[in-house]
Amino acid sequence: MTHPCLECGACCASFRVSFYWAETDAHPFGSVPQQLTTTISPHHVAMRGTENKPVRCVALTGEIGQPVSCSIYTQRSSTCREFAAGSEYCNKARGMHGLPVLAPGNYDA
Numbered sequence: 001m002t003h004p005c006l007e008c009g010a011c012c013a014s015f016r017v018s019f020y021w022a023e024t025d026a027h028p029f030g031s032v033p034q035q036l037t038t039t040i041s042p043h044h045v046a047m048r049g050t051e052n053k054p055v056r057c058v059a060l061t062g063e064i065g066q067p068v069s070c071s072i073y074t075q076r077s078s079t080c081r082e083f084a085a086g087s088e089y090c091n092k093a094r095g096m097h098g099l100p101v102l103a104p105g106n107y108d109a
C-alpha cells in the first residue's frame with residue numbers, strides 16, 4: 001500500500017510551517033536550507049510560501065492529492081517531522097483540499 005502522504009501533500013499547503021531559526025543551515029547543526037525560509041520573528045523562521053495565503057511550501061513538488069514529494073525531505077524541520085498523518089490537523093488539511101479523512105493509524109515512513 002502506498003504511504004498516504006506520498007499522494008497528498010495537503011499539510012504542506014495549508015498551514016504556516018515555522019520553527020526555531022537554528023534548525024536552518026545558518027547554524028552549524030541546522031539542516032533546513034536557509035534560503036528556503038523567511039524570518040517571522042527574532043528567533044523563528046517559516047518555510048517560504050507558507051507565511052501568506054494561498055499557502056504552499058516552496059519545497060513541495062507535485063500537485064496536492066497526486067504524487068508529491070518534499071525536495072528537502074532529509075533536511076526538513078522538526079515541525080515537518082512531527083506532523084502526524086491521521087491526526088486532527090492532518091485531516092483538517094486534507095479537508096481543506098477536498099481529500100477524504102485518513103483514519104488514525106501508524107503511518108510512520
Ligand code: SF4
Nearest residue numbers: 005008009011085090
Ligand atoms: S500528514 Fe496528512 S495532510 Fe500531510 S501529507 Fe500526510 S496525509 Fe497529507
Ligand code: SF4
Nearest residue numbers: 012057059060070080
Ligand atoms: S519542508 Fe517539506 S515536509 Fe515541510 S512543509 Fe515543506 S514540503 Fe512539506
